[in-house]
Every structure is written in C-alpha cells, then in structure tokens.
Amino acid sequence: xxxxxxxxxxxxxxxxxxxxxxxxxxxxxxxxxxxxxxxxxxxxxxxxxxxxxxxxxxxxxxxxxxxxxxxxxxxxxxxxxxxxxxxxxxxxxxxxxxxxxxxxxxxxxxxxxxxxxxxxxxxxxxxxxxxxxxxxxxxxxxxxxxxxxxxxxxxxxxxxxxxxxxxxxxxxxxxxxxxxxxxxxxxxxxxxxxxxxxxxxxxxxxxxxxxxxxxx
Amino acid sequence: xxxxxxxxxxxxxxxxxxxxxxxxxxxxxxxxxxxxxxxxxxxxxxxxxxxxxxxxxxxxxxxxxxxxxxxxxxxxxxxxxxxxxxxxxxxxxxxxxxxxxxxxxxxxxxxxxxxxxxxxxxxxxxxxxxxxxxxxxxxxxxxxxxxxxxxxxxxxxxxxxxxxxxxxxxxxxxxxxxxxxxxxxxxxxxxxxxxxxxxxxxxxxxxxxxxxxxxxxxxxxxxxxxxxxxxxxxxxxxxxxxxxxxxxxxxxxxxxxxxxxxxxxxxxxxxxxxxxxxxxxxxxxxxxxxxxxxxxxxxxxxxxxxxxxxxxxxxxxxxxxxxxxxxxxxxxxxxxxxxxxxxxxxxxxxxxxxxxxxxxxxxxxxxxxxxxxxxxxxxxxxxxxxxxxxxxxxxxxxxxxxxxxxxxxxxxxxxxx
Amino acid sequence: xxxxxxxxxxxxxxxxxxxxxxxxxxxxxxxxxxxxxxxxxxxxxxxxxxxxxxxxxxxxxxxxxxxxxxxxxxxxxxxxxxxxxxxxxxxxxxxxxxxxxxxxxxxxxxxxxxxxxxxxxxxxxxxxxxxxxxxxxxxxxxxxxxxxxxxxxxxxxxxxxxxxxxxxxxxxxxxxxxxxxxxxxxxxxxxxxxxxxxxxxxxxxxxxxxxxxxxxxxxxxxxxxxxxxxxxxxxxxxxxxxxxxxxxxxxxxxxxxxxxxxxxxxxxxxxxxxxxxxx
Numbered sequence: 001x002x003x004x005x006x007x008x009x010x011x012x013x014x015x016x017x018x019x020x021x022x023x024x025x026x027x028x029x030x031x032x033x034x035x036x037x038x039x040x041x042x043x044x045x046x047x048x049x050x051x052x053x054x055x056x057x058x059x060x061x062x063x064x065x066x067x068x069x070x071x072x073x074x075x076x077x078x079x080x081x082x083x084x085x086x087x088x089x090x091x092x093x094x095x096x097x098x099x100x101x102x103x104x105x106x107x108x109x110x111x112x113x114x115x116x117x118x119x120x121x122x123x124x125x126x127x128x129x130x131x132x133x134x135x136x137x138x139x140x141x142x143x144x145x146x147x148x149x150x151x152x153x154x155x156x157x158x159x160x161x162x163x164x165x166x167x168x169x170x171x172x173x174x175x176x177x178x179x180x181x182x183x184x185x186x187x188x189x190x191x192x193x194x195x196x197x198x199x200x201x202x203x204x205x206x207x208x209x210x211x212x213x214x215x216x
Numbered sequence: 217x218x219x220x221x222x223x224x225x226x227x228x229x230x231x232x233x234x235x236x237x238x239x240x241x242x243x244x245x246x247x248x249x250x251x252x253x254x255x256x257x258x259x260x261x262x263x264x265x266x267x268x269x270x271x272x273x274x275x276x277x278x279x280x281x282x283x284x285x286x287x288x289x290x291x292x293x294x295x296x297x298x299x300x301x302x303x304x305x306x307x308x309x310x311x312x313x314x315x316x317x318x319x320x321x322x323x324x325x326x327x328x329x330x331x332x333x334x335x336x337x338x339x340x341x342x343x344x345x346x347x348x349x350x351x352x353x354x355x356x357x358x359x360x361x362x363x364x365x366x367x368x369x370x371x372x373x374x375x376x377x378x379x380x381x382x383x384x385x386x387x388x389x390x391x392x393x394x395x396x397x398x399x400x401x402x403x404x405x406x407x408x409x410x411x412x413x414x415x416x417x418x419x420x421x422x423x424x425x426x427x428x429x430x431x432x433x434x435x436x437x438x439x440x441x442x443x444x445x446x447x448x449x450x451x452x453x454x455x456x457x458x459x460x461x462x463x464x465x466x467x468x469x470x471x472x473x474x475x476x477x478x479x480x481x482x483x484x485x486x487x488x489x490x491x492x493x494x495x496x497x498x499x500x501x502x503x504x505x506x507x508x509x510x511x512x513x514x515x516x517x518x519x520x521x522x523x524x525x526x527x528x529x530x531x532x533x534x535x536x537x538x539x540x541x542x543x544x545x546x547x548x549x550x551x552x553x554x555x556x557x558x559x560x561x562x563x564x565x566x567x568x569x570x571x572x573x574x575x576x577x578x579x580x581x582x583x584x585x586x587x588x589x590x591x592x593x594x595x596x597x598x599x600x601x602x603x604x605x606x607x608x609x610x611x612x613x614x615x616x617x618x619x620x621x622x623x624x625x626x627x628x629x630x631x632x633x
Numbered sequence: 634x635x636x637x638x639x640x641x642x643x644x645x646x647x648x649x650x651x652x653x654x655x656x657x658x659x660x661x662x663x664x665x666x667x668x669x670x671x672x673x674x675x676x677x678x679x680x681x682x683x684x685x686x687x688x689x690x691x692x693x694x695x696x697x698x699x700x701x702x703x704x705x706x707x708x709x710x711x712x713x714x715x716x717x718x719x720x721x722x723x724x725x726x727x728x729x730x731x732x733x734x735x736x737x738x739x740x741x742x743x744x745x746x747x748x749x750x751x752x753x754x755x756x757x758x759x760x761x762x763x764x765x766x767x768x769x770x771x772x773x774x775x776x777x778x779x780x781x782x783x784x785x786x787x788x789x790x791x792x793x794x795x796x797x798x799x800x801x802x803x804x805x806x807x808x809x810x811x812x813x814x815x816x817x818x819x820x821x822x823x824x825x826x827x828x829x830x831x832x833x834x835x836x837x838x839x840x841x842x843x844x845x846x847x848x849x850x851x852x853x854x855x856x857x858x859x860x861x862x863x864x865x866x867x868x869x870x871x872x873x874x875x876x877x878x879x880x881x882x883x884x885x886x887x888x889x890x891x892x893x894x895x896x897x898x899x900x901x902x903x904x905x906x907x908x909x910x911x912x
Contacts (some may be wrong), residue, residue, distance in 0.1 A: 004649035021383075024376070025376050025379075026372060026381055027260060027261050027262040027370055027372075028262060028263075028369045028370065028371050028372055029262050029263065029313075029367065029369055030454055031262075032262065032772060033307070036295045036768070036769060036770060036772045036773075036774075036776070038766045039762060039766075039769050040765075042762055042765045043760070043761050043762035043765050043766075043769075044761075044766075046761050047760055047761060050502075051467075051472075052469040052470070053468075053499050053501075053502060054601060055468035055804070056469055056472065056498070056499040057220060057499055057500075060495065060498050060499065060721050060748045062594075063495075066233070070517075072515070094735035096732075096736065096737070097736075099862075106733065109732070109733045112321040112732065113698060114699075114701070114734065115738070116505070117505050117697060117698040117699035117730075118698055118699060118701060118702070119269075120509060120535065120699060121505065121531060121699040121700065121702075122374035122502045122702075123535060124531060124534055124535065125652060125656065125884065126648070126649045126652050126653070127534050127535060127538040128534065128559075128647045128888070129536075129648050129651070129652045129887070129888050129891060130538065130645040130647070130649065131534065131541075131559065131562050131563050131886075132539055132562070132888055132891065132892055133561075133643075133648055133891045133892065133895050134895075135539075135562035135563065135898045136562070136892045136895065136896070137895060137896055138896055138899075138900075147896070151892070153890055154885045154888065154889055155885065155886075155889065157836075157857070157885070158878065158881050158882040158886075159666035159668050159669075159704060159878050159879075159882055159885075160666055160668060160879075160882030160883070160885075160886060160887045161882065161885065162669055163666050163667070169669055173671060176386065176843055177843060177847065180843055181843040181844050181846075181847045182842050184327075184554060184840065184841055184843060185834060185844045187554045187569075187570045188554070188594075189600060190371075190570050190571045190597060191439075191552045191554075191570050191571055191595070193386070193571070193596045193600075194439060194552075194570075194571040194574040194593055195439045195570060196383070196386060196387075197390045197574075197589050197592060197593055197596075198442060198574065198589075199439075200386075200390055200391075201388045201390070201585070201589065202442075204391075206394065206585055207442070215899035248753075253744075334800075334801070434812070503730065504697075504811075506701055530811045530812075531699070531810075531811070531835070531837060543644070554841055555838050555840065555841040556837075557835050595883065
C-alpha cells in the first residue's frame with residue numbers, strides 16, 4: 001500500500017519529470033511527438049478533474065439541503081441553476097446560437113453569465129477607490145514616493161491628465177518602461193528561481209507535500 | 217621607336233593605357249562565383265533543413281545579389297535548379313544569425329543561408345538535395361559548384377547547451393545547500409508576515425470565530441499553490457491545537473483533495489484527529505467571480521477573525537481582501553502574482569511578496585530541505601546579480617573598443633536556440 | 634471625534650457614490666479629449682500594416698465576459714484592422730467562458746466588414762487543455778481543432794490553405810485577461826514555433842508584461858481601455874474605448890482628489906495628536 005501511495009507516484013514523477021525536462025533540449029521529431037501525446041493526455045485528464053469538481057459540488061450541497069443547514073435554500077438555487085444550464089446546454093449542443101437564432105443556452109450565457117461577471121468585475125473600480133482612500137497615506141518616505149508615482153501614472157494614463165500636464169504622459173511612460181519593467185524583472189527572476197528549485201525538488205522526490213500527508 | 221610621327225605615337229600610347237585601364241576595370245567588376253561553398257545539414261534542429269555557407273567575396277556590395285538555387289539530387293545543371301531566395305550581397309552573415317558562438321560552422325564574416333520547408337521548398341529527412349549559390353550583378357551571373365546534402369534531425373540542440381549547464385548548475389547548487397542545511401544551522405531572516413500567523417490564529421481563538429484560508433487560483437502544478445498547501449499544513453496544526461474552526465474553500469478539485477489530506481495529517485500530528493472535519497476543505501467552483509462571490513458571502517456571514525490569502529490570484533484579489541477588511545478581520549496575504557501585490561499591500565495587514573511565499577514554508581517548518589533551498593535560491597540570485605554587473609561592464613568595453621571578445625561571455629548567458 | 638477623524642473614517646458608500654457619478658456623467662456628456670498614441674500600441678499597428686494581403690493572422694481571445702469592457706474594444710479594433718488589410722483571420726479562445734462572446738464578436742465585425750466565414754476568417758472555438766492546446770496547435774493545427782466552432786471540418790477550409798501549424802502563422806495576438814494568456818502564448822507558442830507575437834491585456838496585468846515587451850519577446854502591447862482607445866484612434870474608427878476614456882479620466886482624477894484629501898486630513902490629525910501629546 002505504501003508503494004502505491006508513496007513510491008510509485010514518486011517514481012512516476014521522477015521519470016516523467018526528467019523525460020520532459022530533457023525533451024526541451026531534444027529537437028528530434030520523436031521528442032516533439034512525445035510532447036504532443038503528453039499534451040493530449042493532459043487535456044483528457046483535465047476533463048476528469050472537472051467531473052471530480054462537479055461531483056464534490058453536488059455532494060456538498062446535497063448534504064446541506066438534506067440537513068437543512070443555514071443557507072440551504074441557496075444550495076437549492078445552485079442545484080436548480082446547474083441542472084437547468086446543463087439541460088439547456090445539452091439541448092442546444094453547447095451552442096449559443098443555431099441558424100442565427102439564440103438558443104436557451106445562449107440566453108443563459110448572454111443575459112445571466114455576462115452581466116453577472118461584468119458586475120463582479122465592475123465592483124473593483126469602487127473597491128480600488130475605497131482601498132486607496134483608506135491606505136494611500138504618506139506614513140513614511142517610501143509610502144510618499146509610492147504615492148507620488150501613483151498620482152503621476154494615474155494622470156499620465158488618461159487624456160485629461162496629459163491635456164493638463166503634457167509631461168505626465170512621458171513621465172508615466174518612463175516609469176512603466178524603466179522603473180516598473182526593471183522591478184518586475186527582478187521579482188520575476190526571484191519567483192522563477194523559486195519555481196525551478198521547487199521543480200527540481202519535486203522531480204527528485206525531495207518535496208512530497210503535493211502527495212498529501214506528512215513525512216514517512 | 218620611330219619618332220618621325222610623335223603625335224601618332226602619343227595617341228597610340230594613350231589609347232594603349234586606356235585599353236589597359238578599361239580592361240582592369242572590367243576585370244575588377246567581373247563576377248566571381250561564391251568561393252569555399254559548403255552545404256550541410258542544419259545542426260541542432262529537428263531536420264528538413266539545410267545550411268549553405270560561403271566565404272565573403274570581393275563583389276560583396278549592395279549592387280550585387282546572391283541567389284540560392286535548390287533542386288533534386290539528380291540535378292547536374294544549374295538551369296534545372298529553382299531560385300528560392302535572393303538578397304543583397306552584403307547581407308546574411310554568420311555573425312548575424314541568432315546562434316551561439318560554440319555552434320557556428322564558419323567565421324562570422326562568412327555568408328550563411330538556412331533553407332527550410334515552405335515557400336516552394338519541400339524537403340524530407342534522409343533525402344539528398346542539390347544546392348548552389350549564384351552571384352548576380354546586372355545581367356551577369358556567376359554560379360558556384362553544385363553540392364549535395366541530406367537533411368536529418370538531431371538529438372541534441374547544442375545552442376541550448378548553456379541553458380542546460382546553468383539549469384544543472386543551479387539544481388546542483390540547491391541540492392548541495394540542502395545537504396549543507398542538514399549538517400549546519402543556517403540563519404533565516406524574520407519575515408514579519410509569518411510572525412503574524414500565530415497572532416492571527418490566537419486572535420480568532422479568543423474571539424471564537426473561524427479562520428478562512430484560501431489557496432489561490434492555480435492548480436497543484438503551480439509552485440505558489442504548493443507553497444500555500446505547505447503553509448496550510450502548519451496553520452491547520454495550530455488551529456487543531458487551539459481547537460479553532462478552519463474553513464478552506466477551493467477553486468480546484470485536485471488542490472482540494474491534496475489539502476484535505478494535508479489538513480487531516482496536521483490534525484493527526486496535533487493529537488486531535490477527532491476534531492478534523494471532512495468538509496473543512498470544500499470545493500466551490502472553478503469560475504473566478506462565482507468563487508469570489510461565494511467566498512465574499514462566507515466572509516460576510518461567518519465573519520472569520522483571520523483571513524489567509526496564499527497562492528496565485530487575479531482580479532478577484534481586491535474583491536476578496538476589501539470585503540475581508542470590511543468585516544474587521546486580520547488579513548495575511550502571500551502571492552507571487554506581482555500584478556495583484558498593490559492590492560494586497562494596501563488592504564492586508566501583512567503581505568508576503570514573491571518568493572517570500574516560498575520562504576514562508578521554510579520559515580514555519582524549519583525543515584533543512586526548505587531552508588537549504590532558500591539558501592540555494594539566494595546564491596542563485598547573487599550569481600545573476602554578478603553576471604549582470606560583469607556583463608554590463610564587458611558589453612560597454614566591447615562597444616568602446618569595437619572588440620567582439622566580450623560576446624564570448626555574454627552569449628553564454630543569452631537565450632539562444 | 635474631530636473633523637479629521639470623521640473624514641478619515643468616512644462611509645465607503647460616499648466614495649462609491651463619487652466614483653459612480655464620475656463614471657456615469659462623462660458617458661452621458663462626453664468631452665472627447667485627444668489621445669496620445671504610445672509606442673507599444675503603434676508597433677502592433679505598424680506590424681499589421683506591414684503584413685502582405687492574405688497573411689495568416691491569429692487572434693486568441695483569451696478573456697471572459699468579466700474583462701469585456703477592456704478587451705472587447707481591443708478585439709474589435711484589431712479585427713477591423715485585420716479585415717481592412719485583407720488578412721486571413723483565424724480566431725480561437727483558451728477560455729471556455731469566453732467562447733460565446735468571442736463568436737458573437739467575430740461574427741459582428743466580419744458582417745460589418747463584409748467578410749465571409751471560411752473564406753476570410755474562421756472561428757476555431759475552444760479546446761480543453763489551456764497551454765496544451767498551444768503546443769498541440771504548434772504541432773498540427775488540425776489535430777488541435779479538427780472542426781471549427783460551427784462543426785465544419787477545418788481541413789479543406791479555404792482560409793486555412795497552406796496552414797499546417799503555428800509555424801505558418803504570420804502574426805499572432807493574444808488578448809489575455811489572465812492565465813492562460815500572453816505569457817503562455819510566448820512560452821509555449823512563440824518560443825517554440827517562432828512566429829511573431831503581440832499582446833493585449835487588462836490594465837492591471839499590463840505593467841507585468843513590460844519586461845516581455847522591453848526584451849522583444851512580444852513586439853507590442855495594448856494595455857487596458859487606454860490601449861484600446863489608442864488603437865481605435867489609429868484605425869480611424871472610434872468606438873467604446875474612446876468613449877470610455879472620458880469616464881476613466883474623471884475617475885482617475887476623483888481618486889487623486891480623494892487621496893489628496895485623505896492625506897490632508899491624515900497630516901492634520903497627526904499634527905493635532907502631536908500638539909495634544911505636547912500639552
């Protein structure tokens with residue numbers, strides 16, 4: 001049992017990890033074929049993961065409805081929404097429109113999903129303003145520098161700012177292209193080194209937390 | 217010489233000089249076929265490509281043009297070949313090609329043209345083809361010798377040799393520092409955000425409110441999610457010890473399954489297996505804003521005293537943290553999503569930036585493997601800094617002196633394929 | 634509670650109201666200020682201008698309805714430009730929730746420009762796998778998408794004549810709102826299959842893509858609504874993005890004023906606290 005839970009996954013990880021790390025350096029067509037096959041497998045397994053997620057969702061809310069826990073009505077709404085959308089999608093064969101006419105699935109997509117997602121994203125504008133009002137205070141020298149840079153970029157990125165102070169456009173371009181790019185590059189290098197180190201540890205079985213459980 | 221007719225003699229002499237000069241001019245501008253012509257299988261590729269190399273010629277100027285001729289192996293006459301490319305004679309040098317100096321097949325001043333499939337060319341691996349290069353100027357044309365070559369795929373791309381050396385070098389360094397950490401004590405800088413973890417969990421326990429822990433938007437293949445899962449293990453151990461409720465809503469089913477195991481193990485190690493709840497880790501949905509709406513609802517209804525945002529996040533970050541801030545919870549974030557950092561920094565009490573998230577798992581666990589990895593990463597960063605410094609100096613020296621030798625060092629750190 | 638303390642703890646809903654008005658009023662009463670074109674947007678425009686007719690242009694619409702306000706105008710402007718240049722447009726998406734919106738958008742612009750499905754453009758739809766799809770397209774486009782979104786077999790479609798894989802694409806642009814997006818297209822697409830790549834993204838992600846732009850990994854970047862407005866101005870067909878710039882101007886200024894007010898009261902409060910400590 002230990003072999004199936006521990007040794008075998010570690011062995012598979014090591015072999016496939018080394019194989020695909022090596023694949024990057026091999027230009028031979030058989031290497032490219034290996035990559036293509038692997039990506040097809042990834043697409044298939046991705047589909048299975050979706051089933052796992054939906055099953056978990058169904059189970060969790062079924063328990064909530066059965067026990068009539070607080071908010072079980074919303075679980076019922078979730079069930080109804082899921083089943084109606086599934087049925088509409090199945091009837092319309094996954095298409096939002098057929099022969100120019102909008103299907104039921106298309107109606108759900110255009111009049112429910114699109115406006116709801118747009119609404120959630122639009123909330124960001126208001127939250128940014130309230131977060132900025134609460135936190136953009138020049139508490140220290142560094143905070144003051146951040147504040148000034150933020151104001152310059154906010155002005156330089158809109159026509160009104162460039163109209164009132166033409167220099168703000170050029171300064172904000174410089175901040176984005178020079179200061180921002182170099183700092184982002186530094187963070188990217190640090191994060192990438194971390195990712196490479198973690199990948200090496202996972203491939204060679206040093207890091208096993210992704211398997212779940214503690215040390216053995 | 218008969219000097220009885222000096223005028224005629226002078227005219228004859230001038231005419232002779234004129235003829236010789238004109239002859240010289242014509243001789244100079246007489247076209248020369250490309251010399252030292254070579255046709256080889258393009259190295260370091262997947263096949264179906266040939267490379268043509270030839271030495272620079274005396275007529276290499278913008279007025280003249282080189283023409284690459286290609287055909288079947290059986291062709292013996294240039295007329296049977298097809299012109300597949302034409303370019304000015306002062307272009308297409310080996311030094312302009314984006315390949316490493318250690319894989320060049322000729323001097324930088326030589327001409328190079330790579331024939332690939334497409335645009336009238338169709339090559340198959342293992343089949344020979346005839347290639348030559350002609351020089352054209354005006355109506356004149358000088359054709360080089362017809363040469364045969366066979367394209368074939370290669371098993372290793374030597375242009376990426378530097379990449380392999382650097383990757384293996386870094387990997388070796390990490391394993392060395394891990395073994396060093398197992399034998400010695402390595403100092404780790406205090407990260408304020410992590411000290412606050414205990415404080416946050418203690419606060420939640422005092423208030424009798426739950427703790428909310430999010431693992432981010434990515435799946436278990438992402439280093440940030442793995443780091444978040446590792447930190448969850450430590451947080452779960454503390455919540456088990458303090459008997460505080462822990463809620464971990466997920467966006468990815470596989471992450472949920474892994475975190476469930478991690479939480480179960482943490483409760484076991486804390487000696488409180490009976491307190492473990494299967495549904496402490498639960499899946500909501502993969503959709504970004506549906507998940508955000510659900511978590512916001514949980515925050516507003518359950519009012520957790522502490523919110524942990526660990527992993528990768530996108531636009532939902534501010535929606536989550538601002539809602540959490542409105543409930544008065546203490547918020548600790550850790551992300552490598554640099555585009556969301558401004559939002560986390562302004563709305564959370566503590567933020568772990570970039571690889572501080574990866575360092576967090578080392579700091580909490582005090583495991584030699586984690587600490588050793590951190591040390592290896594730090595040394596890697598020091599190496600990169602040094603290379604940038606030395607490279608800048610060398611590149612400047614190269615430009616100032618006009619020398620190409622700094623390229624030997626600089627190319628080793630370039631991404632060349 | 635002093636005035637400073639009250640102002641610093643002001644109800645968030647007042648701020649929301651101010652932002653709401655600053656967004657709504659300029660949309661109702663537009664001003665129309667000139668828009669300066671940035672080099673990163675211009676370079677995408679000029680590259681498309683330089684493409685010969687019937688070149689293959691791949692547009693990956695990698696966003697969902699949530700990012701529609703910023704990226705939809707970018708997509709429309711790019712498609713109008715591509716159709717005007719008579720390029721062969723191959724559109725697709727890596728985000729399943731954006732499929733319907735991408736299909737609607739492409740159909741709408743194609744109809745407006747008098748283009749024919751199958752002959753001038755094709756919408757491949759969505760395929761599961763994210764970055765795996767890019768790799769698959771790099772090997773064999775027809776294996777990655779055996780049929781288009783309408784169910785027609787992709788092999789034999791006139792618009793895909795001579796296109797076997799991503800290596801045959803003249804220019805690709807990914808309009809990304811996250812992952813998979815522009816970075817994924819570079820790492821798994823351009824880096825392996827060597828086509829030219831441009832990027833479009835939301836305003837939040839744009840600063841993070843400047844390192845890719847500066848190093849030449851992408852040849853241009855259309856960032857957020859501002860980038861879309863610039864591109865609309867270049868193409869000569871002003872749309873929603875240009876209209877939205879007035880609202881964005883007003884909102885930015887509102888935030889600047891709010892931050893200035895907040896700092897004013899913050900320093901005033903610090904002064905008061907300093908004075909009360911001294912006394």
